[in-house]
Amino acid sequence: MNATQAIAKFRTCKTTGLRVFRNAEFFTKVNAVLAVVFLLVGAIAAIGLALTRWTAVHLLGSVYYYRMLTLHGVNMLVFWIIFMEMGILYFACTTLLNSRLFSKMLGWISLALMGIGALMTNYIILAGQADVLLTSYVPLKAHPMFYLGIILFAVGALIVCFNFFATLYIAKRDETYEGSMPLVTFGAMAAAIIAVLALAHGAAALIPTFMWSMGWIGPVDPGLYRLLWWGLGHMSQQINVCAMVSVWYFMGTMTTGAKPLNETVCRGAFLLYILFINLASAHHLLVDPGVGPGWKIWNTSYAMYLAVLASMIHGYTVPASLEVAQRRKGFTKGIFGWFSKLPWKDPGFSAVMLSIIIFGFMGGITGVTLGTEQINIIAHNTLRIPGHFHATVVGGTSLAFMGLAYYLVPLIFQKEFYLKGLARIQPYVFGGGIVVMSLGMSFAGSYGVPRRHWDVDFSGSILSAGFDPIAHVMLGLVGIGGIIAFLGLLLFIGLTVATVFFGRSNEGRPMESWQDEHSTRMKDELIEKGYEEEGKDYEHIKTPGTLTVVIIFLLTFAVYYFANWKALADLWFVR
Amino acid sequence: MSIFSPVGNWFKAPTGTERLWVGLALTWCLIMSVTMPYWHFKGKQNSTGESYKVEASAFLDRANQFIESNKVGEEKGVPIVExxxxxxxxxxxxxxxxxxxxxxxxxxxxxLHISSPDLQHGFSLLPMNMNFHILPGYDHVLTITPTSTGDFEIICNEFCGIGHHMMTGKIIVE
Structure with a gap:
């Protein structure tokens, strides 16, 4: 390849010195833009939901409540998050491996399939012919276009995964990098492997359902459908977790110069995700008929707890690597001196740090507890469930992706943000709103308040039912938290869209740092040192601060876990 | 540097605090794994998922026969059955x-045999907050022992169409 060709195929990033390959860069950009478009659709639906669940407001009518709930679930959990993840895959297999993209053609095909699929599904939901919620549990039936849209989208995503693996192959073959692939690429690879498994389950659940909705075949067994659908639905969350943790590591390096403590441990933890999540659909079926206690317990503990171990490992290694980086910069005062000196005003950093805290302390602890076979009796289909997953997938994954965007836009779109002051507070507004909303949901759910329910006063029912006034206060928190998070989300969308389309170009120079000159210089020095000092001064640095935090985490976890067993023990006897 | 390839042989066991934490986390995971089977044998609240395939019409026949032979009263047009x-x-x-x-x-x-002739439903008993999933075509059997008295509400907590919020029921315990 001569010099002219080389110039056409990639540019060298002025900030990181990494090569950004034009083809992959294009697809990263398009996927990120589409992600934000669908995020906006999901957000508009979200505010309607929050203001309807707030019983004092009760904004939407019942038809629109369930329609918006379908729209919200599909756009947030499928389109926003997967488009964003596809953008990350394109980036991780090219720039980080110093390789070109395997196929531009496949990139276009997958983009077309995903775009058309997303549009079809959105159209048919808004047309009012698919009020079946995200899970579309049979025999509830939607217009065939609903299933077909999701299937096309999934096939498109599968092609991106193929393009990703093929790029890993050609990078290895052409020796574009030495030794092992970087940790972020490894995490992305774990996400892509799980994505293939998840999409295979999705096909098994949705293709027969599509055929049934067309009238080609007879009814689909509802129990089997739930098993297969959750093979898609839950494994997708593990794609999110892998992508999110990769972003934690990526942003840890970019914002503080952190380096993983031990590559074996970090990679081993990703491996645990791949190996032990394949039957995680089980904990959506813990109070189902059709599957026995042996099956439930085995799949819950076998599939969950080694994957839980993986998350607990990342939950230590990421903050510990930040602590080591800070201590190497000289912030060694006491146990937490390093912590207060972290770059809290850098939205890329604060979003990721909040993501780690919210994911661990709220999402993780609740998730494992609610997914315990017997405890699920006091949690299944109550608001405790969305209380849990808004802490993992919104406060965790979406917030981490927002943090990533504060670096993605300057580095890939090569545009500088306007109104940086607003960007600096955005992660706190959004994260704070999600925390309030998630707590409101969890506490309301502990009174038995159902999820996916338009009216918890049960107006029009023959036999009356209702909830304690405190539950209504908690639903008020859902509304208030929802409003705050919505404002944070609009701020994010407004800032990124304005910047991408009208921002100041930084082509040909490094991105403007979010941090002051001194901390920028210190982190850049650490990044430049790279792996050079392995085994010299590095391994002697202790992490007492992180150890203290994780011990507090473990105690919180244990208290919450056993408190739930206690609550369960007070119930009627049942088996 | 998570964005660069690691240098040299990076395959090595964790040390120090990291090793301690991996050990603690693994121990906790094992404790949780043991708790479920323990509760299965010793605890009083379990979801065994006992169920039988059943045609909707057959289940309705059995339910109606049960109502006819055990009816003790009526509330708002709904039979009370003992x-x-x-x-x-x-x-x-x-x-x-x-x-x-x-x-x-x-x-x-x-x-207690529960089934649905139409869509999926969620059996949710209030104010205790006990929840079980109900599928059409499956007779879900809960072997249940009430330990408290009073009137208890049943609501549906799986979306079942536009009237989902009106779906209620009742259990009276004396």
Whole structure:
């Protein structure tokens, strides 16, 4: 390849010195833009939901409540998050491996399939012919276009995964990098492997359902459908977790110069995700008929707890690597001196740090507890469930992706943000709103308040039912938290869209740092040192601060876990 | 540097604090793994998922026969039915009601059969907050022993169409 060709195929990033390959860069950009478009659709639906669940407001009518709930679930959990993840895959297999993209053609095909699929599904939901919620549990039936849209989208995503693996192959073959692939690429690879498994389950659940909705075949067994659908639905969350943790590591390096403590441990933890999540659909079926206690317990503990171990490992290694980086910069005062000196005003950093805290302390602890076979009796289909997953997938994954965007836009779109002051507070507004909303949901759910329910006063029912006034206060928190998070989300969308389309170009120079000159210089020095000092001064640095935090985490976890067993023990006897 | 390839042989066991944490986390995971089977044998609240395939019409026939032979009253047009202690009881969840109203005795054990002739429903007993999933085509059997007295509400917590929020029922325990 001569010099002219080389110039056409990639540019060298002025900030990181990494090569950004034009083809992959294009697809990263398009996927990120589409992600934000669908995020906006999901957000508009979200505010309607929050203001309807707030019983004092009760904004939407019942038809629109369930329609918006379908729209919200599909756009947030499928389109926003997967488009964003596809953008990350394109980036991780090219720039980080110093390789070109395997196929531009496949990139276009997958983009077309995903775009058309997303549009079809959105159209048919808004047309009012698919009020079946995200899970579309049979025999509830939607217009065939609903299933077909999701299937096309999934096939498109599968092609991106193929393009990703093929790029890993050609990078290895052409020796574009030495030794092992970087940790972020490894995490992305774990996400892509799980994505293939998840999409295979999705096909098994949705293709027969599509055929049934067309009238080609007879009814689909509802129990089997739930098993297969959750093979898609839950494994997708593990794609999110892998992508999110990769972003934690990526942003840890970019914002503080952190380096993983031990590559074996970090990679081993990703491996645990791949190996032990394949039957995680089980904990959506813990109070189902059709599957026995042996099956439930085995799949819950076998599939969950080694994957839980993986998350607990990342939950230590990421903050510990930040602590080591800070201590190497000289912030060694006491146990937490390093912590207060972290770059809290850098939205890329604060979003990721909040993501780690919210994911661990709220999402993780609740998730494992609610997914315990017997405890699920006091949690299944109550608001405790969305209380849990808004802490993992919104406060965790979406917030981490927002943090990533504060670096993605300057580095890939090569545009500088306007109104940086607003960007600096955005992660706190959004994260704070999600925390309030998630707590409101969890506490309301502990009174038995159902999820996916338009009216918890049960107006029009023959036999009356209702909830304690405190539950209504908690639903008020859902509304208030929802409003705050919505404002944070609009701020994010407004800032990124304005910047991408009208921002100041930084082509040909490094991105403007979010941090002051001194901390920028210190982190850049650490990044430049790279792996050079392995085994010299590095391994002697202790992490007492992180150890203290994780011990507090473990105690919180244990208290919450056993408190739930206690609550369960007070119930009627049942088996 | 998570964005660069690691240098040299990076395959090595964790040390120091990291090793301690991996050990603690693994121990906790094992404790949680043991707790579930322990509770299965020693605990009083378990979801065994006992169930039988059933045609909707066959289940409705059995439920209606149960109502006819055990009916003790009526509330707002909904039959109140008292199953014999230790015997079978039937509960139908359909769009959009749970019927009949069941009258049970504290401390007695019943085999409660629940199914749906139409969509999936969620059996949710309030204010205790006990929840089980109900599928059409499956007779879900809960072997249940009430330990408290009073009137208990049943609501549906799986989306079942536009009247989902009107789907309620009742269990009376004496």
């Amino acid at each position: 199953p014999s202690p230790g015997g079978d009881a039937y509960l139908v969840g359909e769009m959009w009601r749970w019927y009949p109203i069941l009258k049970l005795k504290k401390g007695q054990t019943y085999r």
